[in-house]
Amino acid sequence: MSSFLDRVFGRVKLGGWLAVAAPLIAVVFAVLITSAVLLAAGKAPVEAFTTLADYGTQPRTMALILNTSIGYYISALAVAIGFRMNLFNIGVDGQYRLAAVVAAGLGGAAVLPGVLNIILVVVCAMVVGALWAAIAGVLKVRRGVSEVISTIMLNAIATGIGSWLVSNYFGVLTGNDLGTRPIPDDAHVPGIPLIAGTSQLVNGFLVLAVVLGIAYWVVLNRTRFGFDLRATGKSESAAVASGISVKKMVVATMIMSGAVAGLSGMPELLGQSYKYSNNFPTGLGFTGIAIALLGRNNPVGMAIGALLWGFLDSSSDALQLLDISKEIVSIMQGVIVLSVIVAYELVHRYRVVAEQRRVSRQLAAPSEPEGAAA
C-alpha cells in the first residue's frame, strides 16, 4: 500500500486513462472554485477568463511568460531533487538569493572578460548555493537536525548576510536604489528571438533550463546515483540493506539541490537586471516548492507547472486593468495546487477501489461453477 506522500511526490504512477483524468479533474476544480470566488467578488468569470486567454496568447506575453517560468522551473528542479529522497529543502529561497548576491558582486567586479565572466558567475552561484545547502545536510546527518527547520533558519540568515554584503562590500548607489555594480555588457547572456511577432527576446537561460530538465531525468532514472537516491526515498532501511550510505546520500542530495537552486537566480541576474538590488525577485524558492508539487516531481509536469505559474503571474496587470483585484492570481495559484493534490488522491483511491472490485470479481468467478454444482 502506498503512503500519501508517495502519491503526492509522484512515486506511484498512474497508468492509462487515469493518468489523463487526474490533471483534467484538477483543472475543472480550479476553474469552478476560481469562478465562484470571482462571482462572490461581483465580477464576471467569463470575462476574466477570456481576458486571460487573449492576453496569454499574444506573442509578447508568451515571451514574458517563458522568461518568468525559466527561473521557476530551475527552482522547482532544485526542490524536486530533495523531494525524490524525502528531503524537504525549504531553503532553496535562501540558497538562490545568497548565491545571486555573491555571484552579482563577483560579476560586477569584472575580474574576467566576456564569456569567461559569465562562466565564473554561474559557477560561483552553484558553489555558493551548494555550500549553503550543505550546512543543512551536515547538520542533519551529524546532529539529526530536521532539514525543514534548519533550511528555514538558514533562509533568514541568508537575507542578513546578503544585505550585509551589499551594504558593506558590493553596493553602489544609483539615485535612491542600492545594488551591486552592474555586470558589464560583454557578460550579458543574449536573448533568443524565439517567438515570432514580438521584439521581446526569450531569456537565453531557456537552453540551460531544458538541459537541466533532461539531466534531472537521466540522473534519476539512468544512473546508480539516481537509483540510490530514489531507493533511499522509498525506504531507508531497504537502502541501508542494499549497501547505500544514507548519510552520504543526504549530504550529496542537499549539495546537488543547492547547486541547482543557485542557478535559479541566474536568468534574472545575467539576462535581465544584471545586478542585485532591492528589486531582485524574492520568493522564487517557495514558488519552486509549489511547482514541484504541481508537476509531481516529473520534469515535464514541472515545466507545465512553471509555465502555468508564469502565465498567472504575468496576468496580474491585465486583470487589474479589468478592475479585478490582483489577489485573484494568488487565489488561483493556491487553488490549482490544492486541486492537483486532491484530484490525484481521488483518482488513486478510485484506482484502489476499482482494483479491489476486479480482484474480488476474479476471486468470486471461479467459485461460481462450484456453487452451481452444489
Next chain:
Amino acid sequence: MRSIAVLMTGAVLAAATACGGVHSPGATVQGDHPRALRIGLAYDIGGRGDKSFNDAAADGLDDARRSLGLLQVQEVAAQPGEPESAKVNRLRLMAQAGYSPIIAVGYAYSDAVKEVAPKFPGTKFAIVDDSVASGPNVTNLLFAEEQGSFLVGAAAAMKSKTGDIGFVGGVESPLIKKFEAGYTQGVKYVNPRAKIEIAYLTKPPDLTGFDNAPKAQDAAQKMFAAGADVVYQAAGASGAGVFKAAKSAKGWAIGVDSDQARTADPSVRGLILTSMVKRVDVAVYDYIANLMDGTVKSGRAVYDLKLGGVDYSTTGGHIDDIQPRLEQLKQEIIIGKIRVSAG
C-alpha cells in the same frame, strides 16, 4: 505575423478600454479635450490603501479626479517580490493601452521608466522620488525633504528644555539622510549648542527598518533615557515605536510624511509635537493640472516649501506659541535667505 500581433493587442486593449471607465460613467469624451486625459498610476507594493506613500499618491489622484473632472483613471499595483520585468511590463501595458500620463509611484520604478519611456515618446511619464530616470517625456517629482525637516528641527530646538534632541531613521538610505541633514541644520540654527542623537534601524538593501516598530521604540527609549526630550522619526511604519517610547518617557515625538497627529494611533496623538508633511498628493495633483494646462516640463520638479510640497503641521496646537517664529523661518527659506543643504 506582426500584424496579427497588433490586431490581438488591439482586441485586449479594446476590452481594457471598455472597462477602464468603470470608475466614471460617461467616459465617452474623446479627442483633444483635456478631460479625455487617461491617467495610469503604477503603485509600488501595497497599492492604494497602504495608509502611507501609495495612499498619498492616491489622494492626489482623487483630488484631480474631483476638481479637474478627469474621466479615465487606471491604477495598477505591484506584486511583492516581483522581478524587474514585471515593472517594465506594467508600464508598457499601460502605455500600449493608451494611458498618458503614466505616474510611477516610488523609486523602485526607476529602471523600468528608463527602459519604457524612450519606446513611447508620445506618452508622458512621471516618477515620484527618483531623479535618475530621465528623458524628454519624463518628469521627476522630487521633494525638498530637507526644508520641511529644517522647520521641524527648529521647532524641536525651540521646545526642548534639555537641549538634547533625537532622530530615528528607518533605513540609512540617501533619501532618509536628507531628512536627517535638514533636521540637524534646523536644530543648530536655533540652538547651536544642542546635542543631537542619531540612530538608523537598518542599512539598505535591508528595508525592514521601515517596518520594525519594536526596534524603533528601543532606539528612541535610549535617547529619552539619555536626556533627549524631542525625537523626530523618519521611519515609516516603525515610527509607531518612537511614539510609544515618547509616551512612556513623557517626551515629544515628531511625525513624518503625513499629519500623524491625525493618523497615528489615538493614544499617542497627544504627544506628537508636529509632523513634517511630504505632500505626494500635491505633487501628483500639480503634475496632472500642469499637464492639462500644457505647462508640464520634463526633468526634475522639486516640490519644496514654496510649492507646498513639504510643510510642518499644527494639529494639536502644541506649537502655537512658536508658530510665528517658524513662519518667519519658512519665509526666509522660501526667499532664499536661509539655504538648507540636502546633505
